[in-house]
Amino acid sequence: MSRALIERYFAAFNAGDALGMLDCVTEDVAHHVNEGEVRRGKEAFAEFCAHMGVSYREELRDMVIFVNAAGDRAAAEFTVHGTYLKTDPGLPEAHGQEYVLPAGSFFTLRDGRISRVTTYYNLADWTRQVADA
Template identity: 55%
Template sequence: MTQNRAETLALLTRYYEAFAAHDHATMLDCLTDDIEHRINQGPIEHGKEAFAAFMVAMDTAYEEVLTDMVLFANDAGTHGAAEFRVLGKYLKTAEGYPEATGQRYNLPAGAFFDIRGGKIARVSVYYNAEDWVAQVS
C-alpha cells in the first residue's frame, strides 16, 4: 500500500484524536502488529500488546491533555512527526520518581513516526524528563 503526505497526516490526526478520547482500540487500530514503541528515556517495546499495556499504565498514573499540536509528514508519507505541549496531572507514583500527589506539569514534547502500509510502524516520544521531575518535585 502506497502512502502519501495527506494520508499520513490523517492517520496521525486519528491517532491523536483517539489519544485525547482515551480510545485505546482506535489507537491500536492505527498501529502495525509489530509496532516499535521507543519510550522517552526508556526501553524499546514491540507489538500491540505491549503498547496496550503501556497505555493502561499511563492512564492510571497520569492525566494528560495534548495542546498546540502540529503534525508533519514527508511527501512520500513514510515518516511523520508531531510537536505539542503536554498538560498533565501526576496521579500515581512511578518507581524511582517523586511521590505523586496530583502535581500538575506542562512540558513541550515531540514524537516521530515511521509509516508502513497505512499504519504507524514506529513511534518515538521525546520530552525533557529532568524538567518533568523538577515540576513534580
C-alpha cells in the same frame, strides 16, 4: 491518509481511548519511549497505554504535524498538559501535581498504520515540576 492517521492517533490519545490508539498501529509496532527500553509489538504498546491511563491524565495541545512527501514518515510537536495521578516506580511521589511540558513524537508509517513511535520530552523538567508542586 498519513496526516489523517497521525491526527486520529492523537485524537484517541487526548480522548483517553487506548483502543483507538491501538487501531492506528501495526502488530509489530516499535515504541521508543523517552529514556526507556523499546517496546515491541501491539501487546506491549497496549500494556504501556494501560499503565499511562492509570498514572497520568494528559492532553496534548498546540499540535503541529509534519509528514514527508513519501507519506512514510511523520513528526509532531506539541505541549503536554498533564496531571500526575499515581506514583510511577522510580519517580517522585504522585499527589495530583499538574505539569506543562514541550514534547515531540516521530513516526514511521507502513500500510496505513504506524509502525514506529518515538517520543521525546525533557524528563528533568518534568521531574522538577512534579517534585516542586
